[in-house]
Structures are given as C-alpha cells and as structure tokens.
Amino acid sequence: MEHFIITIARETGSGGRNIAAKLSEQLGIPFYDRDLLRLASDVSGINEVLFGESDEHIGKLEMMTAAKNIYTGEVLPPDDDDFVSTKNLFEFQAKVIKELARSNVSCIIVGRCADYLLSDRSDVLRVFIHSPLETRKKNVAYYSLAWSEKEIARYIAKEDKRRAEYYRYYTGNDWRDAAHFDISLDSGLLGEGGCVEMIKKALPLFVH
Numbered sequence: 001m002e003h004f005i006i007t008i009a010r011e012t013g014s015g016g017r018n019i020a021a022k023l024s025e026q027l028g029i030p031f032y033d034r035d036l037l038r039l040a041s042d043v044s045g046i047n048e049v050l051f052g053e054s055d056e057h058i059g060k061l062e063m064m065t066a067a068k069n070i071y072t073g074e075v076l077p078p079d080d081d082d083f084v085s086t087k088n089l090f091e092f093q094a095k096v097i098k099e100l101a102r103s104n105v106s107c108i109i110v111g112r113c114a115d116y117l118l119s120d121r122s123d124v125l126r127v128f129i130h131s132p133l134e135t136r137k138k139n140v141a142y143y144s145l146a147w148s149e150k151e152i153a154r155y156i157a158k159e160d161k162r163r164a165e166y167y168r169y170y171t172g173n174d175w176r177d178a179a180h181f182d183i184s185l186d187s188g189l190l191g192e193g194g195c196v197e198m199i200k201k202a203l204p205l206f207v208h
Contacts, residue, residue: 126180
C-alpha cells in the first residue's frame with residue numbers, strides 16, 4: 001500500500017481519538033481531528049473560531065430545513081451572504097478532507113463525515129468505534145472527575161445525538177449504520193490497543 005487513509009467515526013467516550021493517536025504513532029502517519037479546523041480556516045480565510053463554534057454541530061436554522069444529502073462540494077465566494085454559514089464552513093472542511101485524500105501522504109481523519117466524503121475512493125478504510133454505555137461512562141468520568149454519574153450519562157447522550165444529527169444533516173444517512181463502514185469495533189471488548197491491532201490487520205484487506 002503506497003497510500004491509504006483511515007477514517008474513524010466514534011461514539012462519545014469510546015476512545016476513538018486515542019485509537020487514532022496510537023495508530024498515528026505506530027504507522028508513522030499524521031492524524032487530523034481539530035487540526036482540520038485550522039486547515040479549513042487557512043484555505044477559506046474565515047476565522048478559525050467560527051469553525052470551532054460549528055465543529056460537528058448544525059445550527060437551529062439548519063435543523064428546521066428538510067436536509068438530506070445537503071453536501072454539494074461547492075464552496076461559496078466571500079461576497080455571498082452565506083459565506084460564513086454553518087453549511088459553507090462544512091463545505092470548506094470537506095474541501096480540505098478531499099485535498100488530503102488526493103495528496104500522496106497517508107493519514108487518519110477523525111469524524112466530520114470523512115467516511116461519507118471519501119466513499120468513492122478505494123484507498124480508504126472506514127472504521128466505526130463503539131463500546132457499551134457503562135464503559136463509555138467510565139472513560140468520560142476519568143476526564144471529568146467533578147461530574148456525577150447522571151451528568152456524565154446526560155453528556156454522552158447529548159454528544160451522541162449531536163454527532164448523529166450532524167452526520168444525517170450532511171449525508172442523509174444514519175451515523176450508526178454499519179453499512180457505511182468497513183469495520184465496526186467494540187473498544188470496550190477489544191481495548192484501545194486491540195482496536196489498533198485490528199485496524200492494522202484490516203488495512204490490506206480493504207485498501208487497494
């Protein structure tokens with residue numbers, strides 16, 4: 001494999017970002033998460049803060065529209081009234097993701113509908129990371145020692161709902177539908193290290 005991309009979609013608290021970081025270290029390739037916001041800001045000239053505010057979110061106005069397959073691949077010019085709209089910010093992130101895929105550098109991309117955006121490519125391994133709720137609650141509690149168990153459960157539910165709505169808005173698809181991924185791994189069962197090993201073994205099977 002001269003060139004490959006791994007996309008990682010993940011449930012809240014499943015350790016998806018940690019898995020991406022470990023893969024990055026072991027494979028010697030970069031991984032992109034919030035770095036995509038800076039890159040999109042550089043490409044568009046739009047303040048990175050605006051990208052941060054809309055990161056994997058959709059606004060109330062967008063929620064009111066009948067959105068399906070809203071991603072078009074077309075970015076609006078600076079003189080357009082909707083230049084800094086949530087949709088256009090996503091289009092710029094999508095532009096960056098597609099440009100990364102067209103480069104000669106292998107990489108890992110976390111979230112942001114990357115599996116959908118790159119679904120037409122044969123050099124992409126699309127991964128979904130999930131785990132039981134109790135495992136995810138323990139993982140979130142590790143970083144949020146001041147939260148009660150009820151607050152942690154509420155946070156996980158809110159974040160998962162946000163990611164699902166974001167994914168459906170821009171793709172028209174169900175975020176948890178296994179049909180959109182090459183492999184789906186239970187990090188609670190396998191552990192983060194086990195997921196890393198499974199992904200490494202799956203690469204030559206799915207990427208060509």
